[in-house]
Amino acid sequence: MQTLGSRKGIALLTTLLTLVVIAALASLIFVRMLNEMRHSRDDAAITQTLLLARSAANVAAEVLSSQIRDALDSTVARYADSSSPWAFGTGTGSEPSADSVANDLEAVASALQSVVDGQLCNRNFSPSGKGSARIRVHFTDTACGQELPRRTRLGKGYFVQGQPRGSGTSYTQTYALPYVVVAEGSIGPYRRNVVAQGEFRFTVGRASFARYALFTNVHALPDGTNVWFTSRTLFDGPVHTNNHFRFYRTPWFGGEVTSAGCTNPGDERCQGSTFYGARFYGEGYIADTAMAPSPQAPSYTNRWGTHAPEFTQGVDWRSPFIPLPINNQAQRHAARSQGIYVNGDINSLRLYTTKEPDGTLYQRVDVRVCMRGYVRWVWDQNLGNWRRQLVCTQSVTHAYRYSANRVLQHYDRDTDTWKNVVRDGSVVRFNGVIFAEGGIGQLSGPERDDPSDPDTAGPALAPFAQITVAASDTIRITGDLKYTDRPCSSAPHRDGDSNVVPATCNNLGARNVLGVYSQDGDVLIGSDAPRDIHVDGVLMSARGVVQVEGYDSIPEKGSVYLTGGIIEYFYGAFGTFNPSTGRNRTGYGRKFTYDPRMKRGLAPPFFPTTQLDTVLGIQAFSFGQREQVY
Numbered sequence: 001m002q003t004l005g006s007r008k009g010i011a012l013l014t015t016l017l018t019l020v021v022i023a024a025l026a027s028l029i030f031v032r033m034l035n036e037m038r039h040s041r042d043d044a045a046i047t048q049t050l051l052l053a054r055s056a057a058n059v060a061a062e063v064l065s066s067q068i069r070d071a072l073d074s075t076v077a078r079y080a081d082s083s084s085p086w087a088f089g090t091g092t093g094s095e096p097s098a099d100s101v102a103n104d105l106e107a108v109a110s111a112l113q114s115v116v117d118g119q120l121c122n123r124n125f126s127p128s129g130k131g132s133a134r135i136r137v138h139f140t141d142t143a144c145g146q147e148l149p150r151r152t153r154l155g156k157g158y159f160v161q162g163q164p165r166g167s168g169t170s171y172t173q174t175y176a177l178p179y180v181v182v183a184e185g186s187i188g189p190y191r192r193n194v195v196a197q198g199e200f201r202f203t204v205g206r207a208s209f210a211r212y213a214l215f216t217n218v219h220a221l222p223d224g225t226n227v228w229f230t231s232r233t234l235f236d237g238p239v240h241t242n243n244h245f246r247f248y249r250t251p252w253f254g255g256e257v258t259s260a261g262c263t264n265p266g267d268e269r270c271q272g273s274t275f276y277g278a279r280f281y282g283e284g285y286i287a288d289t290a291m292a293p294s295p296q297a298p299s300y301t302n303r304w305g306t307h308a309p310e311f312t313q314g315v316d317w318r319s320p321f322i323p324l325p326i327n328n329q330a331q332r333h334a335a336r337s338q339g340i341y342v343n344g345d346i347n348s349l350r351l352y353t354t355k356e357p358d359g360t361l362y363q364r365v366d367v368r369v370c371m372r373g374y375v376r377w378v379w380d381q382n383l384g385n386w387r388r389q390l391v392c393t394q395s396v397t398h399a400y401r402y403s404a405n406r407v408l409q410h411y412d413r414d415t416d417t418w419k420n421v422v423r424d425g426s427v428v429r430f431n432g433v434i435f436a437e438g439g440i441g442q443l444s445g446p447e448r449d450d451p452s453d454p455d456t457a458g459p460a461l462a463p464f465a466q467i468t469v470a471a472s473d474t475i476r477i478t479g480d481l482k483y484t485d486r487p488c489s490s491a492p493h494r495d496g497d498s499n500v501v502p503a504t505c506n507n508l509g510a511r512n513v514l515g516v517y518s519q520d521g522d523v524l525i526g527s528d529a530p531r532d533i534h535v536d537g538v539l540m541s542a543r544g545v546v547q548v549e550g551y552d553s554i555p556e557k558g559s560v561y562l563t564g565g566i567i568e569y570f571y572g573a574f575g576t577f578n579p580s581t582g583r584n585r586t587g588y589g590r591k592f593t594y595d596p597r598m599k600r601g602l603a604p605p606f607f608p609t610t611q612l613d614t615v616l617g618i619q620a621f622s623f624g625q626r627e628q629v630y
Contacts (some may be wrong), residue, residue, distance in 0.1 A: 001088070006467035016314070016607075020421070022131055026047065026086075033251070041604075043128045043557045044558050045093055045472045048131065048185070048187055049185040049186055049187050049190045049191060049192040049494060050185060050194075051185065051194040052126060052131055052132070052133040052185025052186070052187070052192075053133065053181050053183045053184055053185035053192050053193050053194040054183070054185075054194055055127060055133060055185075056125050056133040056134065056135045056183035056184070056185060056194075056626045057087040057135075057181055057183035057194045057196055059125045059133075059135060059183075060120075060137055060181040060183060060196075062281045063116075063119065063120065063135075063137070064137070064179070064181075064620040067118075068115070068116060068218045069600065069615065069618060070110070070313075070599070071112060071115040071116070071317070072112060072202060072615050072618065073599070073614055074256060075108055075111045075112055075115070075210065075279055076108065076157045076202070076204060076614065076615050077207070077383075077554070077612055077613060077614060078111070078612055079084065079104070079107050079111065080204060080319065080612075080613040082163075082320070082530070082611055082612060082613060083102075083602065085165050085287050086101075086159075086164060086165075086173065086547065087173050087175075087204045087613050088100075088101050088104040088105055088108070088157075088159070088173075088175055088204075089101035089103075089104055089159060089499065091196070094164075095159050095162075096159055098158060098159070099157055101157060101159045101175065102156040102157055102158065104157075105156070105157025105158075105175060105177060106156075106157070106175055108157070109139040109140055109157060109177055110139075110140055112139050112177070113139045113140045113142075115145060115227070116137050116139065116143070117136075117143060117144055118250065119267065120135050120136060120137060120144065121143075121144035121145075122137065122144075124444060126185075129193070131185060131186055131187035131188075132184075132185065132186045132187075133183070133185050133513065134183070134184050134186075135181065135182070135183050135184075136181075136182050137179055137180070137181050137182075138154055138179060138180040138181075138182070139154075139177055139179055139200075140154070141154060142521065143182075146182075148180060149180075149182060149195050151616065152180055152195060152197070154179075154180055154199070155178040156178070157175060157176060157178070157567050158175070158176055159173070159174075159175055159176075160174040160175060160176050160201060161173075161174050162174050162203075162204075162299070166494075171205065171206075171623025172203050172204065172205045172616060173203070173205075174201055174202070174203045174204070175201070175202060175204065175384070176199045176200065176201045176202075177199070177200045177201075177202075178197070178198070178199055178200075179197070179198055179199070179200050179620075180195065180196070180197050180198075180214070181195070181196040181197075181198070182193075182194075182195055182589070183195075183196070187267045188491025189441045194626070195626045196429050196622050196623075196626075197622070197623050198620060198621050198622040198623055199617070199620075199621045199623070200619075200620055200621075201618065201619045201620075201621065202536075202615050202617070202618045203615070203616045203617045203618075204613050204614070204615060204616065205613065205614065205616045206243070206609040206610060206611065206612070206613065206614070207609060207610045207612045207614035208598070208603035208607050208609050208610070208614075209324075209538075209540060209567045209605060209607060209609065209610060210515060210538040210564075210565060210567075210598045210602075210603040211238060211565075211598050211599050211603070211614065212237065212238050212239070212240055212565050212566075212567055212598075213235045213236065213237025213239055213255060213565045213566075213594040214235055214237075214239045214240070214565065214566050214567075215239075215240050215241070215322075215565075215566070215567040215591070216240075216241045216242070216243065216568055216569070216570065216571050217242045217243070217265045217324055217566070217569045218242070218243050218265055218569060218570050219241040219243040219244060219245060219571055219572070220243070220570065220571060221545075221570060221572075221573055222544075222570045223544060226246055227246065227571040228246045228247070228248045228281065229245060229246065229248065229251035229309065229598060230248045230249055230251060231248075231249040231250045231251060232251075232590075233251035233252065234251075234252050234254075234491075234492045234493070234494070234500060234592070235251075235252075235253050235254065235255065235592065235594065236253075236254030236255060236492045236503050236593065236594045237254070237255040237411075237565060237594025237595075237596065237598070237599065238255040238256050238257075238258070238554060238594075238599065239253055239256075239257045239258070240257075240258045240259065240260075240319065240322065241258075241259045242259075242260045242262050242265040242270070242322060243259070243260070243261075243262055243263075243265055244259060244261060244263075244275065244277070244278055244279060245257075245279070245309075246276045246278065246279040246280075247278060247279070247280050247281065247307050247309045248279070248281040248304075248305075248307060249305055249306070249307055249308075250306070250307075250308055250309065250310060250498070251309045252309075252310045252312070252492075252500045253309065253310065253311050253312060253313070253315075254312050254313065254492060254500075254502055255312075255313050255594065255599075256311075256313045256314050256315070256316070257309075257311050257313075257314070257315040257316070258315070258316045259276075259278070259316075259317055259319060259321035260274070260318075260319050260320060260321040260322070261275050261277065261317060261318065262274055262288070262321055263275055265321070267323065267324070267326060267543075268323045269321060269323060269327060270321045271497075272460035275287065276288045276289075276317045276318045277290075277291070277317055278298075278317070280300045280307045281302075281304055281305075281307050282300070282301065282302040282303065282307070283300045283305045283307070286298070286300075288318070291313045295315070295317060296311060296314060296315060297311070303604040309597065310500075320550070320612065322610050322611065322612060323611065324542045324543075324569060324608075325404070325519070325542050325608040326542075327468055328435075328472060328517070328519040328542075328608075330606055330608075331433055331435050331470040331606050331608075332435055334431055334433040334435075334436075334605070334606045335433045335434065335435030336435075337423075337429060337431070338408075338423075338428050338431040339371065339409075339430065339431050339432065339433035339434060339435060340365065340367065340400060340430075340433070340435070341435050342367065342369055342434075342435065342436045342437065342438075343437050343440050344369065344370070344436070344437055345369070345370060345436060345437075345438035345439055345440070345441065345473075346367055346368070346369055346438070346439075346440045346441065346471070347368045347369060347370055347392055347395050347441050347442065348360065348366075348367075348368040348440075348441060348442035348443075348444075349365070349366070349367055349368075349434065349440055349442070349443045349444075349469065350364075350365075350366040350444055350445070350446075351363070351364070351365060351442075351443075351444075351445050351460040351461060351465075351467065351481065351486065351514075352364050352366075352445055352446045352458060352459070352460055353458070353459055353460075353461070353462045353465075354401065359450060360402050360403055360411045361404070361462055361463075362401040362402065363401060363402055363403070363461065363462040363464070363465040363467075364399065364400070364401045365399070365400040365401065365434065366397055366398075366399050366400075367397065367398045367399075367400070367434070368395050368396070368397040368398075369395060369396060369397075369398070370392035370394070370395050371394040371395055371396050371404050373432045374391050374393075375389070376389050376391060377389070377393070391474075398410065398411075399411035399514070400421075401418065402430045403464075403500075404464040405429075406429045406430045407420055407427055407428070407430070408420070408421040408427075408428040408430040409421060409430070412433075423561070428598075429608070431605055431606070432465075432466045432467045432468055432605035432606070433467075433468050433470060433605055433606050434468070434469050434470070435470045435471070436468065436470070436471040436472070436473075437471075437472055438471065438472060438473050439471050439472070439473030439474045439475060439476075439518075439521055440469065440471050440473075440474075440475040440476065441476055442476055442478040442479075442526070443469060443475055443476065443477050443478065443479075443481070443516065444460075444478050444479025444480065444481065444501045445457060445458065445459065445461075445479055445480050445481045445482055446458035446460065446479075446480075447479065448480065448530065451530060452531065454480055454530070454532050454533070454534045454561070457479070457480040457482060457534070458482075459482050459483060459484040460481045460482055460483070460514070460536075461481075461482075461483050461484060461512040461513075462484055462512065463484045463485045463510070463511065463512055464512065465484075465512050465513075465514075466511065466512065466513050466514075466604060466605050467513075467514050467604065467605070468514075468515040468516075468517060468604040468605050468606055468607055469515070469516050469517070470515075470518075470519075470606075471517075471518050471519070471521065472518070472519050472520050472521070473517055473518065473520060473521040474518060474521030474522045474523070474524060474544070475518050475521065475522075475523050475524070476524045476525075476526040476549065477516070477524065477525050477526060477529065477533075477535060477539075478526040478528055478529050479529065479533070480530070480533055480534045480535070480593070481514060481529065481534070481536060481537055482534055482535075482536050483510065483513075483514070483536045483563075484512055485507060485508050485510035485511070485512050485596055486507065486536060486563065486565065487505050487508055487510050487595050487596070488504060488505035488506075488519055488563050488593045488595065488596075489501050489504045489505075489506070489507075490503055490504040490593070491503055491561070491591045491593040492566075493595065503593045503594070505595075505596050508597050510594060510597070511602075513536030513537070513538075513595075513597070513602055513603070513604050514536060514538070514541065514564075514565060515537060515538045515540065515603070515605060516537055516538070516539045517541075517542075517607065517608065518540070518541045518543075518544065519541070519542050519543065520542070520543050520544070521541065521544055522541050522544035522545050522546070522547065522572075523539045523540065523541045523544075523545075523546045523568075524547060524549040525544075525548045525549065525550070525560055525574070525588065526549050527548075527549040527550040527554050529557075530557075531555070531557045531558045532558035532561065533557075533558075533560055533561070533588070534557055535560065535561070535562050535563075535564070536562075536563045536564060536595075537560070537562075537564045537604070538564040538565045538566075538567070538595070538598065538603075538604060538607065539564065539565070539566050539567070539568075540566075540567040540568070540607075540608065541567070541568045541569060541572075541619065542567075542569060542608070543569050544568070544569055544570065545568050545571070545572035545573075546566045546567075546568045546571045546572045547572025547573050548560070548572075548573065548574045548575060548587045548588050550587070551573045551574055551575050551576070551586065551587035551588075552573070552575075552576050552586050552587065553586060554586055554587055555586065556575070556583075556584040556585060556586055556587070557575075557588050558584075558588060558589070559588055559589040559590065559591040560574060560588045560589070560590060560591065560592075561593075562590075562591070562592045562593065563592075563593045563594075563595055564580075564593075564594075564595045564598075565594060565595065565598060566592075573587070574587055574589065574590055575587025575588045575589060577589070599618050601614075601617060
């Protein structure tokens with residue numbers, strides 16, 4: 001029989017045992033909870049780092065498809081063979097040999113690797129700033145100083161498709177460079193990475209002259225007067241001369257700058273010796289090998305100031321000589337087949353848009369030609385030569401139009417209707433070329449509602465319009481020529497004495513484009529053009545100049561606001577200015593904005609091309625991703 005004391009002892013012992021069990025269970029639950037919290041934290045961190053790695057991989061895809069484009073373009077121009085049937089590789093059949101292509105593309109891959117490393121290495125691409133998201137892209141076995149991940153192999157470059165170059169024929173060739181993207185995300189001690197393999201394909205073809213912001217064969221006025229780039233000079237696209245540049249103070253270049261160094265450029269080749277370098281005011285001509293402190297950043301200070309051109313995208317003093325076209329056969333043929341062809345002079349050519357009651361938007365082209373008149377030759381004091389001038393006593397206007405479907409229509413006055421243009425039994429689908437065997441006396445868009453306000457001029461080109469106006473003789477621009485869809489909204493300008501604000505060009509998907517091309521004459525901003533004229537397009541004279549008519553005798557008329565580029569044999573003058581105040585004395589000032597769409601492959605239809613290769617298009621293909629590879 002248990003006593004009361006023994007029963008109390010048993011109860012106490014039972015209570016203690018229960019408390020021990022409860023404590024053990026609580027401890028177990030707490031430990032499990034800590035483990036679960038730790039696992040949850042680990043899982044969250046792993047998920048976050050994986051998301052960082054994947055977002056970095058997406059950034060790499062964007063870099064491959066956009067930012068690397070310019071680097072690839074300059075690399076191809078440097079390494080492509082411009083004289084053999086194939087840009088890369090050798091062979092006499094329907095395609096180059098695989099080994100020769102792989103060998104040539106190794107040089108491209110190496111050059112591209114250094115550029116890509118400079119853009120990607122040591123940068124944190126984390127969108128939130130939390131943790132780290134880093135990228136490296138392998139075109140070679142080493143990127144950002146690191147080897148390829150294990151179990152990863154980088155293939156050789158190869159030829160995809162295309163045609164060999166033929167005499168007088170166009171061609172395109174597509175090549176492929178394999179790549180490996182390694183994207184790593186990390187937060188504290190947690191790391192995940194994503195490895196993606198793919199192929200970078202690029203199509204090579206002849207570069208259009210439209211790709212230049214400025215191109216000169218002889219970098220001087222037609223009378224031999226030297227042209228100096230000064231602190232007023234702001235070019236934000238590619239600039240090239242077959243001759244030599246001259247620098248005074250601090251001109252700014254936002255695109256690559258190249259010169260061939262020819263002392264006597266001819267029509268098709270360099271007819272003189274070559275001197276690789278430039279002239280600096282007060283210092284004379286200096287060879288690139290002697291430039292101080294370096295050929296990429298020369299600077300000379302003397303009693304006329306410091307002469308230090310700013311090359312933001314580099315300079316090549318030993319660029320190949322690029323001949324201008326010797327004829328306009330391609331443009332003539334295009335106009336005769338599916339364009340608008342005039343066997344003589346065009347008195348006036350007006351481009352503008354119209355809309356029908358049903359809402360259809362049309363590109364309108366009014367061509368006024370001379371029915372009765374005579375030609376006289378007049379001495380051009382500005383250019384120092386004779387030029388042809390048409391005196392017309394009777395004219396007629398032919399009206400054309402087309403919509404986005406490109407079916408060309410002609411206005412029939414007898415029936416007051418628009419009729420499709422038919423040639424060789426087929427309806428003409430307009431290819432964009434308007435050609436005159438002679439010259440064009442007046443080229444313009446719609447007139448301004450307020451003559452003093454350029455904003456009141458309507459658009460000359462519809463959103464779908466792509467036009468090249470070509471002539472054998474001189475073309476005079478006498479009014480505004482504006483796109484409906486403008487790629488840029490501002491020109492580069494200086495903010496203070498030194499800082500340059502680049503142009504704002506956020507509408508690079510716009511498709512309307514204009515080229516104005518004279519083979520044997522000039523492209524002139526007419527002396528009767530309005531103040532502050534706006535021209536959207538690429539202007540080219542293969543044997544003359546792009547300049548202002550009477551630049552040194554007409555009153556001061558503001559500026560020429562050009563969005564596009566200028567290609568010319570001689571450097572054309574636009575006006576004169578007071579060097580003390582910087583204000584124009586006569587003619588126009590220059591407010592030029594490069595159209596960056598030209599460097600991305602867009603060009604006016606049938607615009608002349610160079611003998612250099614350029615990248616016409618790129619595609620980046622990904623063949624899948626692997627995670628956590630070390």
